[in-house]
Amino acid sequence: MRAYELMKETYCRRGYIWIVHIVWLVLYGSFWWLFLPSGEEFGRFIFIWGGFFLPLALSAGIFGDDIASGRICVLVTKPFWLGELYIYRLLGLSLQGAVNFILAGCIVFVLHFLMRKGSTEDLGLWLLASWLLFNTCAALSTSLSIVVGRAYNSLLLFAVVVTGYFVVSLLMVSMRQQGGTGVLAGFIKYCWPPFELLYKFASGEYGKYSLTVGRFSVTKSVACIVHSLILMVVYSIVGIALLSRRQFSRQRD
């Protein structure tokens, strides 16, 4: 019951959450309707919009709002482990992402059925990759929300990712001649939300450009999924640690 209430809260905590879902679904449908993209083009679209932008929109201020309004003080007096609060909120977000992607898939299948145009090839894999990216981004954003006031966690994450990738691209180009790009590339690839790995997983590059024959490499795909889930867990552990620490400091006050 507690789990249900806490997860439901993520849907209802702000009025705009339903609007975000509807807008995003309309976006997917419009993109498909207007551009009749190939499976990969649509996959790339949903990967960025659903995997990266959607969790930012849904997780804005997920803890920051409560901290700013003082409601967190009420929440922490409840007789349960603070980690549960974090976990159920993250699960709530994850569930929202899953529902959103399932609906996106349904919309595309309906449009495809009605129009008899376009392609739904590998859509399932793109949706799975988008959901995995959604989870890691949501965990990172939720953890940030504990230390960043109000709803700035999403803006901060967005700015960091965009400028980070821009700066890193410049660095990679300038450092290519001097070497040392390996460490930087490894850090970006394995410690940040796994944009590159999941993109390769969904687009079939691990099969096409891997050592294996065939389109998809099962081992590498499983490894991508495992890495992505573990990354989400690591971000969450950091978030739970931050939340517990913040609680203690309040009690001391």
Added chain:
Amino acid sequence: MQIKNKINMRITIAFAGLVLECWALYVVGASPEHWRPSMIVKDEPAARALYETMSKTIREAESLSYNSICSGPDGRASSYQIWLKKPNYFYVDAANLMKSSTLVGDGDYLWIYWQGSRPFLTFDDAESHAKTQLDVYIKKATPAGRNSIGHEIAMLGFTWYNTIFEPSTLHGYIDSLDSYIDGIRSRGPDDVGDQECDVIEVSYMDAQLTRYFWVSKQDHLPRQVKEIDRLSSNIVRVEEWSDVKLNSEIPQQKFTWSVPEGWRQWSATGPADVLLKSGQEAPDFDLLSADGGRIKLSGYRGKIVWLFMWRTGSPSCREAMPNLQKLHDKYEGRGLAILGFNYADNKRIAQSYMRENSVTFPNVLDSASEAKKVMLRSYKNKTQSVPLNYIIDSQGNIVDAWFGYEEGSKRASAALKKAGLQIEE
């Protein structure tokens, strides 16, 4: 007791997570060199028959046309529209995004020309490009069976990815890799588009290179080729064929091209033209050697040096290494130092190759960017082609430089003599 159990459980979960993550990182990021021994293919007669049928179908065809897209994991791709006809006719449109180049083989000559301005080629500089970008063509002799269309495209460097399957096979050109096949095995059926295919795996040079061919069950022609070149990191390329037409009528006009008025013949600078010239000082370097020490070129002052740049995936280099070893054994005490230089290969691959072939002459084995810089910038090997030979005299000056290897080459003997080596005839 309960707390202890809780702690134990957390430690177990954390440990399991760590193990899982290590496995995931290993699978996603580990060097595929770990799997290389299992990549050496043992011959399967049925698969070899399939490969031979594919080659025979192409060699015996009168004409062949297809579209090919060659791509790599960086997302870039080059496209080719290819028409081939016996005995030595071809027409190739090669394109990167909007820039396209056309190659026409009229039976005797190869003509390369561009619609509009020509793209920037590998050895262009801004000034020469500005002067020659419009209304120019290249003309070269194309001896039947000895001309490689793929090589011509690669040398000029106007596409991102070259064809994997050699188009000149139809004209009787034999890929030098064919004599280095370890084995061919079947990898089962697979579909490419609407074509049902049999997939075969061919490994070359102890799996230094692997190619997968998706061979159509219908016409025995490839529909997709994947190549894995195991260098210091793996280089994977894919070629996809479409609109394949075998023995269809191709009008002869397709293979003729007359020079438009006002156009002029132009010779593109080739990789050999930019190498260091005789009399120039050989740039010094200090790099890692095969035995884990360091090699400094200036440490060889007083000796004549044959600097040989190689990699294990090159058939010519493989042919050269035993002969160079013989030279080393014979002339080591007479003032000649054979010095290998390999920056391209995975160190372990190169070391095991040297061990298996009893190569004992000193070798630079360094895959760091510094070694690559020496090769590319100091020794002007912009296309990273191998084998590359530099003969350096005892004062450290270049005597001669050239690509390729030929046993008993007159050029090599002349250069060594010029450098002051007493050669036994």
